[in-house]
Amino acid sequence: xxxxxxxxxxxxxxxxxxxxxRATGGGLDTRTAILRSARTLLEQHGYHGVxxxxxxxxxxxxxxxxYLHFGSKRGLLLxxxxxxxxxxxxxxxxxxxxxxxxxxxxxxxxxxLTAVYTPRIYxxxxxLEVARRSDPDFDAAWQDRMAHRRRNMGAVVxxxxxxxxxxxxxxxxxxxxxxxxxxxxxxxxxxxxxRGWSTERYQAFVEDVLxxxxxxxxxx
Numbered sequence: 001x002x003x004x005x006x007x008x009x010x011x012x013x014x015x016x017x018x019x020x021x022r023a024t025g026g027g028l029d030t031r032t033a034i035l036r037s038a039r040t041l042l043e044q045h046g047y048h049g050v051x052x053x054x055x056x057x058x059x060x061x062x063x064x065x066x067y068l069h070f071g072s073k074r075g076l077l078l079x080x081x082x083x084x085x086x087x088x089x090x091x092x093x094x095x096x097x098x099x100x101x102x103x104x105x106x107x108x109x110x111x112x113l114t115a116v117y118t119p120r121i122y123x124x125x126x127x128l129e130v131a132r133r134s135d136p137d138f139d140a141a142w143q144d145r146m147a148h149r150r151r152n153m154g155a156v157v158x159x160x161x162x163x164x165x166x167x168x169x170x171x172x173x174x175x176x177x178x179x180x181x182x183x184x185x186x187x188x189x190x191x192x193x194x195r196g197w198s199t200e201r202y203q204a205f206v207e208d209v210l211x212x213x214x215x216x217x218x219x220x
Contacts, residue, residue, distance in 0.1 A: 034076070038055045043127065047130040051073065074137060078141055081128070097109035103163045106156045107160065110152075111206050114188070128142065156179070160214060167214055168216065182210055
């Protein structure tokens with residue numbers, strides 16, 4: 001699976017100067033310059049192909065500067081996740097689910113969020129998957145974040161149950177498992193990346209499956 005993104009700056013030796021100019025010459029602070037350069041390099045070259053020295057060089061900074069800001073490659077990755085969520089608008093998408101007028105509308109908002117947001121972060125998600133399998137400490141921190149994501153999904157399923165909108169015989173735990181699986185990056189990869197589905201088709205499919213599995217017949 002290629003990490004190359006033709007829409008991002010070239011980071012080959014002849015392209016590093018351009019990336020440095022973009023990172024540090026446009027009024028960005030040092031931390032943002034590092035994070036932007038790290039994202040570009042990791043999405044192009046993968047987890048094992050990028051170290052702090054490469055990130056520093058691309059950002060036009062010293063390795064010590066990167067180390068002082070993030071402490072380690074693990075620290076840089078964790079900060080990068082938070083930064084990408086911020087710049088890609090995750091909070092705004094979550095706000096739609098939080099303000100939904102009903103549990104069913106909140107469920108649909110989660111599906112929409114996944115269909116809209118996953119294409120923005122898919123390449124980085126692939127890098128993080130390799131990272132968590134390579135670094136047990138990073139995996140532990142990542143699992144904490146995934147547990148928070150799962151709790152958000154579970155809250156929507158519990159809302160369905162409390163509203164009487166969860167199918168008979170479906171527990172909140174099982175419903176959460178289904179939502180977790182259907183909204184996973186892996187399913188997006190299988191259908192959109194590998195099979196070439198449009199995001200609209202993917203969203204409609206996921207929504208249809210969740211409605212039929214989680215909701216009573218009169219709602220599904």
